[in-house]
Amino acid sequence: MNGNLVQQISFTWDPLLPDLLWVPSALVAMAILALSLRASVGLPAWKRGLLVGLRALAFALLAVILAGPSTLRTEGREVRDPYVVLIDGSRSMAVEDQEGTRSGAVARWLARHEGSFRTLAEEYDLRFFVAGDELAPLALDQAIPRDALSGSIPTNGQGTDLGAALFGLSDALGGTRPASVLLVSDGADRAALGRAFSDSGAEGVEQLSAGLKFPVSTWMVGDEDGPRDLAITNLTVPPFGFVRRPLSLQLEVTSRGLPQRTHVATLRSNGEVVATTELHFDEDGRSAVDFEVKPDEMGFHTYDVSIPTPEGDAIPANNQAEVTVKVIRDRTRILQVTSRPSWDVKFLRRLLKTDPNIDLVSFFILRNSERGGQLARMGNLSLIAFPYEELFTQDLEGFDLVIFQNFWFGSFTHYPDTEFVRNIRDYVSRGGAFLMIGGDNSFGEANYGSSPLAEVMPTQIPDAASITQPFRAVLSEAGQRHPVTRLVREGDRNLGRWEDLPLLHGWNPLGAPQEGGVVLATAGAGGPPIAAVRTAGKGRTMAFATDTTWRWAMAGTEGPGAGQDHALFWRNAIRWLIKDAEEKQVQLVLDRENYQLGDPMQVMVRVLREDYSPWANAQVVGRVALLGGGDATPIEGVTDADGQLTVLLPSTAQGTVVVEVDVPDVPAPFGHAEARASISDRQGEFLDARVRPGLLKALSEATGGKVLGGRDPDPRLAATGGGNSVLAVDRKVESLWNRWWLLVVLVLPLGAEWATRRRMGLP
Structure with missing residues (x-):
């Protein structure tokens, strides 16, 4: 029975020599035997064999003793295996x-x-x-x-x-x-x-x-x-997609054991049918099709493919698949208008035109209405007809950024510009970006300080004439950290880079910063502002009160960034204005967009101040929930010294999850960030x-x-x-090498060899 006390005795070895000494000992024994064999040369073969055999037997018995023969006595209870x-x-x-x-x-x-x-x-x-x-x-x-x-x-x-x-x-x-x-x-x-x-x-x-x-x-x-089964075995998308560009979703389906017939796959996005296609299978029961969609906005897009379950399908769960893809901007659409050509216009237009990520629409007005007389008042004098009514009404929302570079509406018309300027103000409030660059047809020279556009500009715009004298652009305290003015990442090197820039000539006076406005640079140390930015409503604006930055692009100028700083500065400005992901104050990043049920989700939140320095100890609150409702998992924490908070969350439910975070200290809507991911319950064994x-x-x-x-x-x-073994409760090892009789057995072959050698007359 289970639990009976039993005793078992077994034979074991407990060597007296360390492992390292066994090989040398064996070599010594073999050498002695070889010498014995050599010393018996001249004797009959049987006598030589007898002498060497007795000595070899003695060595063998010695090896057995040194190996430590022992008995293992085990006492325990008998248990069932x-x-x-x-x-x-x-x-x-x-x-x-x-x-x-x-x-x-x-x-x-x-x-x-x-x-x-x-x-x-x-x-x-x-x-x-x-x-x-x-x-x-x-x-x-x-x-x-x-x-x-x-x-x-x-x-x-x-x-x-x-x-x-x-x-x-x-x-x-x-x-x-x-x-x-x-x-x-x-x-x-x-x-x-x-x-x-x-x-x-x-x-x-x-x-x-x-x-x-x-x-x-x-x-x-x-x-x-x-099993008889129709299964979606794969649904793949690129790592990311582009706005208004074709996005291909590749679908692979297998059919096993079911009657061969045509099936229909339906693609949906946010619950709405996007496309349908028929599935035709080859001899091996495989079918592959491509869906092509054109996402119309940036962000996370979730696509769902489903196939009606045919009769006899043993695994209906694998007839549906879902993926999420992040859609980013393909090319930034920029509208640039200017009252007349200039060196500054030429250099900025060339920079924008040669950037493959920018789709530029540019208009130049060659003569203003006062200089052109009656002819100018009768028609447009740009290189092509200037469709200002369409541009500043129905087409305005199609641009990511609008640039007024030394531009005044009075350059080409006497019609009131109030409606068009108001449209630009509203465009910024809804999320657009606006940049005004100085010149003799800009800022106060064009009376923008009294227009609706002044409501969203970074600073007040005084009604004052331009100042024509050279100056050095000097970074403010905020400008030393802001991404627009970051020519190099290291703060000291960036400050030195600005000190080495060529002088600029002339500027438009700017007033005091408006609410939320940040001055980035001044005309000389402690001088009036020449560069400022602002978040206005859902959009962003920037004022740069001079039209001579083209000097920064001239070859032959001194400094480590000679000839490059012009492009770096304006690219930084554009990225910030269009709210590039890296320039947002609250950034939310998931380690991927598609998860298997049960995989951990890594959520990283980064918070930056207005001047884009890391915001340590910022309170972050948020939630993770299925799209369309359901129980939410809260997110709460405080950023570290680098302005970051990382949270690991379980993926416990199948479907599309929305991750939202808010930073109360950052004004809405810029204190909010959102991401989306798909969690799939599809397993490899269900696919096959x-x-x-x-x-x-x-x-x-x-x-x-x-x-x-x-x-x-x-x-x-x-x-x-x-079926039974012993669960030991006591073990005892008893050595046998120290028994007297074992020593007698060892001495016997040695004594026999000595006696034999004496009888043979050998030493």
Whole structure:
């Protein structure tokens, strides 16, 4: 019976010499024997053999004594060896292909063999485990008959990982190694063991399972022909897409065991049908199609593809797939208007025109209405007709940035400009960007200080004439950190770079900063502002009160950025104005846009101040929730010294999740950031739920187990060993090398050799 006190005696070795001395000792013994053989030259062969043999026998007996012969006396309790029935609890076991689900077939098998299992329980420590996401023990009375008869073997494991389950058995048994394991599975393993079999066959399984020190017998459940199934096996998108540019979604579908007919796949975005296409399958049951869409705005776009479930489809869950793609701006659309050509206009236009990421629309007015007389008042005098009514009404929203470079509406018309200027103001408030560059037709010279446009400008605009004298642009304290004026990242080097810039000539007077306005540079140290920026409503504006920055682009000027600083400065300005992602005050980044259910989501929030220095200790609050509603997971924390907060969140629900964060200290809407991701419940074994008998067979052969065949095998066939072992409570080692009789045995061959040599007259 289990628990009887027993005593076992076994023979063991306890060497008297360290391992390193065995080889040298053997070499010394061989040398002595060789010398003995050489010293007996001239004697008859039988005498030489007798002498050398006696000495060799003595060395052999000495080696046995030095090996430390001992007896191991073990006292303990007799226990039954564990016999483990390991049942696959992954989701593929819920597939219907064998008169019901595979897990149902296991439950019925358990019920039919109740008697066999109770017999095994008398001889072994019978254990049942379900291998899902974790090893879950199942008592005998739980497995039989209740769960078995009701067919309720759990199948909620996200994926099959037989290797992890087998290697975890010893820990689940409290450190005891099982004597026998019967693995009941469909073999649909896509984890390490399955990959090893796919890559290297039985040899790969043997290498991976070498650490298992117990036999694993297997019984496969499921139909080898596989379930009848229509499955979306792959839906891929590029890493990102572009606004108003074609985006390709590649769909791959397989059909197994179903009548070959045409199916229809439907693509949806935010619940609305975007496209449909027919699926035609080849001889292998495969179909591949491409969907093409054109996202019309930046941000995260989620696309869903679904196929109606045909009759007889065993796995309807794989007939739908969802992906999320981040859509970014392809090319920045900029409208540049100026009252007349100039060096400053030429250099900025050339910079914008040669940038492949910019789509530039530029207009020049060659003569103003006063200089052109009646002819100018009768028509447009730009290089092409200036469609100002369309540009500043219906077309305005199509631009990311509007630039007035030394521009005045009176340059080409006497019609009131109030409506057009008001439209630009409203365009900025709704999220547009506006840049005004100085000159004799700009700022106060053009009376913009009394126009609706003044409401969104960074500074007040006094009604004052331009100042014509050279000056050096000097960064303000905010300008030393702001991304617009960051020619190099290091603060000291950036300040030195600005000090080396060529002088500028002339500026338009600017007034005091308006609410939210930030002065970036002044005309000389402590002088009047010449560059300022502002966040106005949902948009941004910038004032740069001189038209001589072209001097920064001239070759031959001095300084480390000679000839480059003009382009760096204006590119920085444009990126900030159009709210490039890297220039937002609150930035939210996910480590990817598509997750598998259960994968951790890494959410990184970065917060910057108005001058774009890191905002340490900023309070961040937010939430993660499924698109369309549901329970939300809160996000809360404080940024570190670098203005960053990183949070790891579980992906616990399938579908599209929206991550939102708010920083209360940053004014709306710039204190808000949002991202989106798709969480899929699609598993590899659901994409291909066919059984893998070859994998199970290889596992049994590699571990010395048996392959049980048929649909109703006897579980007793997988039992190995006697069923009992001893759980030691006391062990005692007794040495034999110090016994007197063993020393006598060692002396006998030495004495016999001495006596023989004397009789032969040898020394």
